[in-house]
Every structure is written in C-alpha cells, then in structure tokens.
Amino acid sequence: MKELDYRPSKTNAQGGYAERVYEVFRKHLAQSGLRLTSQRRRILDFMLNSDRHLGQEDISQAMRPHGLGRATVFRTLKMLEECGLVNHVSDESGRRRFEVNLERPHHDHLICISCGRIQEMRWPKLEKIQEDTCRKFGFAPQWHRHEIFGLCRDCRKT
Amino acid sequence: MKELDYRPSKTNAQGGYAERVYEVFRKHLAQSGLRLTSQRRRILDFMLNSDRHLGQEDISQAMRPHGLGRATVFRTLKMLEECGLVNHVSDESGRRRFEVNLERPHHDHLICISCGRIQEMRWPKLEKIQEDTCRKFGFAPQWHRHEIFGLCRDCRKT
DNA sequence: GTGACTGCAAATCGTTTGCAAAGCT
C-alpha cells in the first residue's frame, strides 16, 4: 500500500497538512460568517489524527468525555463535507464512514465484509474510461461511489 | 442503450422470463419451507412488469389498493434479494431502488441528480481491471457498488 | 391442523431539527 501513503500521518501532520486543512476550514467559516469553536476544532483534530475511516459513532464516542453531543458531531461533519474537507463512504449496511480528504487524489474503497477494514485504491485508468463513456452517453458525471465489498487478505485465510 | 435491451419487457416476459424467475423463487421457497402467497406474487409481478428501478414507496403504493402493508413489501424485497432475484441501488439520498436481475449481466448505474432517472451501463473492461487489481492486493471481491451521479442528457440542457 | 404469513402498531436505527441557554465578537 506504499503508493497510498501520500496522506500525512499524525506525525507529519504537524508539518503542514493540518494547517492547510485549517486554512480551508477557516476560510469557509469566514465566508459564511460562521465560527471556529472548540467543538469543531476537537472533531477535526480527532479526524486528522486518525488514519482510519471513522463512523459517526466512533467520533461521538471520542467526543463524549468532552461533553459533545451527537448532534454537534453530525452538524460538524455535514459542514466539513460541504467545504470539501471530508468525504464519506458507506459500509455494507449503509452506515457512513468519514475521511479527511483535502489534497488527496480521488480513490475508491475495498471494504472487508468480515472485519470492516477499508482499504483505499487509486484507479486513474478506470476513472478515465468511466468519464469518457459517460460523456459518450451524454451524461455529465459529478461524483461517484465505487465501493467493492469482499474479503481482505487477512480475513480470506480464516 | 440498445445494448442494454436484454431484459425482456412486459410483453416478452410472457415468453419465458417471468416463468424462469418464478422457478427460482419457488425453488428458494421450497428449500426454506416458505410459501408462495398472493402478496409475494403480486409484488414480484409488479416488479416484473415494470422496466424502472422501483423505490419501496412505489411498490407499496401500488400494493395499497390490494391491502398490502409496507412491512410485507419490505419483507418480500429482502427475501427476493436473498435468493438473488432482486438487487438494489441507492439514490443520492440513500433511498433504495430495486430491480429484478435474474440472468442480467452485471451493470453499473448512472443516476441523474436532477430527475432521478437511472441509466444502466455495462463496463466489462472496467470490471476486469477491477478484479485483477483487487486480486493483486490480496482482496477477494464479492460484490460492488459503482454508482455515478451527475446530470443526464435531458437535465443538462436545462 | 400446523406452522408460515400478514397487517398493524410499536420499536429501532441513523440522522435532523426546534429550542432555550451559552458563547463569540
């Protein structure tokens, strides 16, 4: 998975990534006359410091000790999606899992139906074919969801 | 979309397709000690005679005059998915739309975010690349969801 | 007849919203 290691990890996040994320967030907030509150910061920090695809429940649980309510988590996630910092994938039972996506090239997801692990996968070739074919049909694609469900390497063995 | 016209329409369904669907359904029911009731038949007939991707609400509404409850529609759809006769796609707000899929080659969906229309699309080349790459990663794909959201030809003009 | 099936209503799950209190600026 070396080729997917373009997202700064916790450590190198301090080297600029988090700052760039916050820059975008601040700009978005300012433009809409909104505020950067401690709650929003806490949620975003938690996401930045995680390398997993987080469910709303994961985030809410982590926020509970700080007194954050689920509603705030939902509201913040929606806001983060609106300004393009965050995306979501759905797992096989339809629950959403969120990821910070600034500056990350588009990628698709391989979702393990046994352990729930989500592996990321870049397929530029595939996206190209997709775009071209859509256009041929007169369809103007805006976004897509390409989620592949199956067994990951580890779960196959079991 | 000529290439997608392999699914028997209402008229030629009488020429065998519906029968084959029922054969599978009957076998599944028998194996599990379940029964072919008028309700189940009505729902399946309705789906067979429609060429659209139907929402649960479409089906329930059509069944209401016959006294069917929503729960039965849900239960039957789940059962039809379990025996592989029916699949679902989700629209952009997460609602499910169902299609009868027996003997139909796998296809993906172009979903219009303006009018909700769903166009089907076969991409054997793309599926091949996908499978191969998954395997390279040690991932055993079982099914996937590839839904592309955008504007259809008609809605682009507006 | 017996066990599966149905409709209904109540329950659940994830998510959204209304509101009064609290926080920024």
Next chain:
DNA sequence: AGCTTTGCAAACGATTTGCAGTCAC
C-alpha cells in the same frame, strides 16, 4: 447587543420487529 452555536430531547424517515389473527400446504 446580536449573532452563531450548543446540548438536549423530540421529530424524522426508512426499515424492522412483536404479535394475534389468517392462510397455504
């Protein structure tokens, strides 16, 4: 002060389940 924001609880929409009566086999 005047706005946004918050937590809570209630409201929501889609789906599920429990149950007493009904029906297919």
